[in-house]
Amino acid sequence: MNMPDKVEVIEVGMRDGLQMEPDFVDTGTKIALIDGLTDAGLRHIEATSFVSPRAVPQLADAADVLAGVRRPAGSRFSVLAPNLKGVERAIDAGADEIVVFVSASESHNRKNLNRPIDRSLDDISNIAEHVRHVGIGKRGAIACAFGCPFEGDVELSAIQRIAGHFHAAGFRTLTLGDTTGMATPALVARTVAAIRGAHPDMKLTLHFHNTRGIGLVNVVAGLNAGVDSYESSLGGLGGCPFAPGASGNICTEDLVYLLNEMGIETGIDLDKLIQVAARMEAVLGRRLPGQVMKAGPRLRLHEYEDAACATG
Amino acid sequence: MNMPDKVEVIEVGMRDGLQMEPDFVDTGTKIALIDGLTDAGLRHIEATSFVSPRAVPQLADAADVLAGVRRPAGSRFSVLAPNLKGVERAIDAGADEIVVFVSASESHNRKNLNRPIDRSLDDISNIAEHVRHVGIGKRGAIACAFGCPFEGDVELSAIQRIAGHFHAAGFRTLTLGDTTGMATPALVARTVAAIRGAHPDMKLTLHFHNTRGIGLVNVVAGLNAGVDSYESSLGGLGGCPFAPGASGNICTEDLVYLLNEMGIETGIDLDKLIQVAARMEAVLGRRLPGQVMKAGPRLRLHEYEDAACATG
Numbered sequence: 175m176n177m178p179d180k181v182e183v184i185e186v187g188m189r190d191g192l193q194m195e196p197d198f199v200d201t202g203t204k205i206a207l208i209d210g211l212t213d214a215g216l217r218h219i220e221a222t223s224f225v226s227p228r229a230v231p232q233l234a235d236a237a238d239v240l241a242g243v244r245r246p247a248g249s250r251f252s253v254l255a256p257n258l259k260g261v262e263r264a265i266d267a268g269a270d271e272i273v274v275f276v277s278a279s280e281s282h283n284r285k286n287l288n289r290p291i292d293r294s295l296d297d298i299s300n301i302a303e304h305v306r307h308v309g310i311g312k313r314g315a316i317a318c319a320f321g322c323p324f325e326g327d328v329e330l331s332a333i334q335r336i337a338g339h340f341h342a343a344g345f346r347t348l349t350l351g352d353t354t355g356m357a358t359p360a361l362v363a364r365t366v367a368a369i370r371g372a373h374p375d376m377k378l379t380l381h382f383h384n385t386r387g388i389g390l391v392n393v394v395a396g397l398n399a400g401v402d403s404y405e406s407s408l409g410g411l412g413g414c415p416f417a418p419g420a421s422g423n424i425c426t427e428d429l430v431y432l433l434n435e436m437g438i439e440t441g442i443d444l445d446k447l448i449q450v451a452a453r454m455e456a457v458l459g460r461r462l463p464g465q466v467m468k469a470g471p472r473l474r475l476h477e478y479e480d481a482a483c484a485t486g
Numbered sequence: 487m488n489m490p491d492k493v494e495v496i497e498v499g500m501r502d503g504l505q506m507e508p509d510f511v512d513t514g515t516k517i518a519l520i521d522g523l524t525d526a527g528l529r530h531i532e533a534t535s536f537v538s539p540r541a542v543p544q545l546a547d548a549a550d551v552l553a554g555v556r557r558p559a560g561s562r563f564s565v566l567a568p569n570l571k572g573v574e575r576a577i578d579a580g581a582d583e584i585v586v587f588v589s590a591s592e593s594h595n596r597k598n599l600n601r602p603i604d605r606s607l608d609d610i611s612n613i614a615e616h617v618r619h620v621g622i623g624k625r626g627a628i629a630c631a632f633g634c635p636f637e638g639d640v641e642l643s644a645i646q647r648i649a650g651h652f653h654a655a656g657f658r659t660l661t662l663g664d665t666t667g668m669a670t671p672a673l674v675a676r677t678v679a680a681i682r683g684a685h686p687d688m689k690l691t692l693h694f695h696n697t698r699g700i701g702l703v704n705v706v707a708g709l710n711a712g713v714d715s716y717e718s719s720l721g722g723l724g725g726c727p728f729a730p731g732a733s734g735n736i737c738t739e740d741l742v743y744l745l746n747e748m749g750i751e752t753g754i755d756l757d758k759l760i761q762v763a764a765r766m767e768a769v770l771g772r773r774l775p776g777q778v779m780k781a782g783p784r785l786r787l788h789e790y791e792d793a794a795c796a797t798g
Contacts, residue, residue: 281790323788355777356784358747359706386784387740387777388747391702394671416788417781419773428699435670435700461731465667465699469729472668472698476635476728478593 178402180439183429184379185211186220187454188239189254190423191411193223193230195458201235203457205242207450211408212246214446216426220252220273220405224260237267252313256287261301264310271311273349274301278332279322282353286317291332295339302343314340315349315381319365321356323416330368337369337376347377349405352392354414355385355421359395366399381405382424384463385414389424390432397438404429409451409462425464427451431471444471490714492751495741496691497523498532499766500551501566502735503723505535505542507770513547515769517554519762523720524558526758528738532564532585532717536572549579564625568599573613576622583623585661586613590644591634594665598629603644607651614655626652627661627693631677633668635728642680649681649688659689661717664704666726667697667733671707678711693717694736696775697726701736702744709750716741721763721774737776739763743783756783 188208192199204222211219221243227234240251252271255261264272276294277283283291298314305312316336322328333350340348350365366378380396380403382389393404406429412422430442444466451467500520504511516534523531533555539546552563564583567573576584588606589595595603610626617624628648634640645662652660662677678690692708692715694701705716718741724734742754756778763779 285790321784324790326785326787355781358784360748385777385781386743387737388702388744390700391706391744394703394706414781417777420777420780425699431698432700432703436672465697465729465732468732469667469697469726472633472670473638475638478597478636 176400177397178400178438180402181397181433182218182403183216183426183433183440183442184218184220184252184403184405185216185408185426186381186405186423187407187409187411187426189220189223189233191407192232194413194422195232198232199457201238201242204235204239207408207454207457208239208243210446210450210453212244212249214450215440215442216447217248217441218250218252220254223254224263224267225254225256237263240267240269250311255301257297258301258304261304265305265308269310271313272301272305273313273315274298275315275317275351276336277317277322277353278328278336279318279325281324282318282322285324291336295336298339299343302345306344311347312345313347313349313379314345315351317351317353319350320352320358320361321354323354323356330365333365334368334372337373341373341376346375347379349379349381351381352383354416355383355389357382357392358388359391362392362395363399366396366401377403379403379405383412383414384410384421384424385417386420389421390428393424393429393432397436409454409464409467411454411458411462421463425462425466427464427466431466435472488712489709490712490750492714493709493745494530494715495528495738495745495752495754496530496532496564496715496717497528497720497738498693498717498735499719499721499723499738501532501535501545503719504544506725506734507544510544511769513550513554516547516551519720519766519769520551520555522758522762522765524556524561526762527752527754528759529560529753530562530564532566535566536575536579537566537568549575552579552581562623567613569609570613570616573616577617577620581622583625584613584617585625585627586610587627587629587663588648589629589634589665590640590648591630591637593636594630594634597636603648607648610651611655614657618656623659624657625659625661625691626657627663629663629665631662632664632670632673633666635666635668642677645677646680646684649685653685653688658687659691661691661693663693664695666728667695667701669694669704670700671703674704674707675711678708678713689715691715691717695724695726696722696733696736697729698732701733702740705736705741705744709748721766721776721779723766723770723774733775737774737778739776739778743778747784
């Protein structure tokens with residue numbers, strides 16, 4: 175067991191969650207939510223995406239969001255950048271880190287990025303070259319790293335090839351994305367070990383979805399493999415186009431609650447975080463999948479007199 | 487690691503789930519749902535409860551349900567029996583096993599059973615004496631075994647005392663109930679080890695709720711401790727009076743999916759089980775918390791042509 179005693183929680187709800195919301199959330203509200211997250215102690219936030227505003231109108235205000243948020247000492251704001259044009263916009267907007275992604279599955283990459291994997295790998299090299307002399311971090315991300323909704327299992331060799339390409343292009347942080355919730359504890363252990371073996375200096379982040387209810391089980395598999403960085407979404411905001419009604423990303427409050435109970439430090443104030451999740455529910459006007467935001471931490475006790483018990 | 491290679495899944499949704507439903511589900515529907523569960527390979531079902539019909543009108547048809555269900559070879563039908571009168575009704579109705587429970591927390595026991603723990607322990611002795619010469623199984627259950635919503639943490643000594651009482655009264659199967667979803671991996675490991683140490687011949691079952699999102703993480707903690715029996719609820723039916731809107735029991739389909747993916751045998755047909763969960767949703771007229779019933783197993787693939795992908 176090389177279980178970490180400290181874990182970095184990267185909040186991706188403002189990007190991976192909001193991008194699926196059809197009703198535009200105004201820029202001021204986005205900024206207030208992000209400021210709430212940094213107030214709660216989150217220090218790494220994927221704040222938005224520099225995709226085409228026509229493709230994702232919800233995130234058309236990416237530059238304004240980045241310009242408006244408070245950026246306390248030690249905070250880091252990532253943005254998704256699908257191509258060189260997005261990277262340039264991200265640099266202009268003052269992002270701390272660009273996230274560049276490719277899918278482990280040929281069909282998903284074509285569907286999502288409209289190009290074959292080989293062309294995406296060329297793009298990665300070009301982007302790395304482009305930012306070489308710019309003071310901006312770069313993070314690689316492999317989508318469908320634990321399975322593809324069209325192709326099923328992905329070969330470990332496909333993931334290793336992409337990871338190798340990121341490494342050769344100078345990337346030293348890599349997110350393994352479980353885009354449609356197909357990860358299992360065994361796949362997590364196998365994949366982390368393979369990439370670690372090939373690239374011991376690559377810092378790994380795991381990005382799980384709770385589409386099949388086992389997102390936090392996969393986190394524990396990651397912790398057991400020594401991974402100390404996880405992406406999650408406020409309230410469990412998000413979803414999966416292939417699983418109507420199912421949960422999306424793992425929920426940040428539930429993750430922080432679990433890590434707290436495992437004695438793993440995050441630097442995050444769970445009570446404040448729950449308040450931000452409640453604000454997100456109010457903004458969207460519906461209940462989110464997060465559980466701890468409904469139940470509270472385990473030792474938030476109840477009044478005996480008011481309680482009704484079911485028998486059994 | 488003494489991870490089991492085979493696990494018993496005990497379905498408790500028809501009792502622990504349905505008891506909270508205000509609208510009466512007619513007896514024929516209950517029977518059809520239970521028959522669906524045995525068709526799917528479930529072999530141990532907590533079918534109903536012989537509580538006072540005034541306290542839980544939903545389960546007033548307990549005897550008729552037991553009389554109506556198919557009982558394939560190897561199947562076992564448990565019923566909750568809160569007192570001697572319930573035990574007699576359960577015996578008359580032909581239950582295979584009575585479940586007798588007490589809470590690890592004094593205030594929860596008073597609220598739930600309207601008596602102090604000491605009197606419940608006397609009841610247990612009387613019930614054991616009463617069924618000594620009857621051909622019926624008996625299972626002990628400790629509610630709030632991982633925390634109480636009024637008192638917070640429960641002392642391990644309180645659980646050990648009750649477990650010892652069950653053991654002395656001749657019980658050799660014991661369910662540890664996480665009544666309001668307060669279990670954590672560390673508490674599971676500690677509690678299982680303590681009871682195992684004191685009573686190596688006591689077969690343990692773990693009953694988790696997903697109130698705070700980590701129900702299946704606790705299952706994995708139980709598996710790591712070698713526990714091979716778990717209680718869960720179809721579709722995640724159930725709830726917690728202290729956490730409005732939060733999930734209740736862990737979901738049977740999600741549990742079976744996880745066990746399948748971990749290579750642990752259950753004898754249950756996941757596809758058939760999902761169909762029964764869908765029937766339960768139709769009966770109740772609302773979505774249930776189960777995830778796998780919405781997303782399907784991980785290798786249920788999607789058509790490339792029809793798919794829409796979110797970017798990223």
